Amino acid sequence: MTARRRIENTTGSYGVVAALFHWVMAVLVIALAAVGLYMVSLPDAGFDTRKITLILYHKQFGVLALLLVGLRWSWRLANVIPELVDHLPDWQKVVARFVHLSFYGLMFALPFTGWLMSSAAGIPVTFFGLFTLPDLAPRDDSLFRGFVEIHKWLGYLIVLCIVVHVGAALRHHFVFRDDTLRRMWP
Ligand code: HEM
Ligand code: HEM
Numbered sequence: 001m002t003a004r005r006r007i008e009n010t011t012g013s014y015g016v017v018a019a020l021f022h023w024v025m026a027v028l029v030i031a032l033a034a035v036g037l038y039m040v041s042l043p044d045a046g047f048d049t050r051k052i053t054l055i056l057y058h059k060q061f062g063v064l065a066l067l068l069v070g071l072r073w074s075w076r077l078a079n080v081i082p083e084l085v086d087h088l089p090d091w092q093k094v095v096a097r098f099v100h101l102s103f104y105g106l107m108f109a110l111p112f113t114g115w116l117m118s119s120a121a122g123i124p125v126t127f128f129g130l131f132t133l134p135d136l137a138p139r140d141d142s143l144f145r146g147f148v149e150i151h152k153w154l155g156y157l158i159v160l161c162i163v164v165h166v167g168a169a170l171r172h173h174f175v176f177r178d179d180t181l182r183r184m185w186p
Contacts, residue, residue, distance in 0.1 A: 005186065009079040012183070018079065019186035021072040028065050029107065032058060033159055059114060063127050066111035073104060085178045099165050106158045112136075113154060117147035 008015040014022070039054035084093045118125045119135035120143040126132045137143055172180035 009082055011080055011083055013082055013179075014184050015079070016186050017075055018072075019184055021068065021075065022184055023186065025065065025068055025072065025107070028061060028068070029158065030162065032062055032065060032110075033155055033162070036155055037159075059118065059125055060128055062111045062114050063125060063133065065107060066115075069104065069107040069111075073108075076104075082183065085172070085176075085180055087176065087178065095164075096168065099161055099168075102161055103158070103165070106154055106161065110151065110154050110158065113147050113151040117144060117151055120144035120147055 005013070005019075006015045007017055009018055035054055035058050039051055039058060042048070042051035042054070044051065084096055088096070115125055115133060116136050119137040120140050122139040124132050124135065137147075169181055169184075172178050173182075
């Protein structure tokens with residue numbers, strides 16, 4: 001183990017920047033999925049404004065996730081990717097890398113389908129009063145329903161990836177007792 005954590009990644013460990021990106025986005029994405037699943041179960045209209053308020057926050061924090069994953073992916077491309085611990089069988093290394101890449105794909109695809117869905121519904125996407133995103137699709141009901149469906153299934157998929165990924169991380173830490181979790185810690 002190195003005594004001092006570096007800013008950038010090394011072949012043996014994630015650097016401070018990658019680790020901060022990881023944990024900030026882990027909290028953000030778990031919260032977005034949880035709020036997303038909860039808000040769709042709320043009643044649509046009436047005097048209860050909880051659903052509309054949560055959707056508003058979900059959209060803006062979803063845009064934040066898109067901005068962050070753009071920066072994170074650029075940082076990843078500019079850095080070495082630490083090797084996986086070597087006691088793993090090859091198939092588990094393939095699954096681990098596949099889940100990591102799926103996360104990146106989903107962290108881009110979820111905000112984009114959310115944005116497309118809002119455009120097709122004719123409701124613009126704003127970002128905490130700072131700017132409004134341009135519409136990506138024309139206003140169209142069947143298009144809207146299609147994007148809702150895709151966004152929903154991508155949401156279920158990221159929840160599944162999170163379960164597998166967290167399960168694997170905990171297994172490394174408590175069963176194999178290796179450095180996998182520690183080297184992702186900033
Ligand atoms: C990483 C980012 C995101 C994640 C993980 C996420 C996840 C989810 C999940 C799990 C649901 C519930 C799906 C269901 O059961 O029907 C949902 C719904 C929704 N999301 Fe997202 N979302 C993200 C980003 C966004 C963005 C950027 C927008 C819009 C700009 C957005 C707009 C919506 C809307 C409007 C709904 C409600 C759809 C409906 O009426 O059924 N989401 N999201
Ligand atoms: C909260 C529980 C979580 C734990 C304990 C955890 C743990 C870890 C660990 C230990 C690694 C390093 C794996 C290695 O060295 O091979 C890792 C990597 C990664 N995690 Fe998580 N994670 C969590 C949540 C999440 C969530 C919610 C996401 C999705 C947004 C995520 C996305 C990623 C990605 C994309 C990588 C690969 C990083 C890269 O190589 O660029 N993690 N995680």
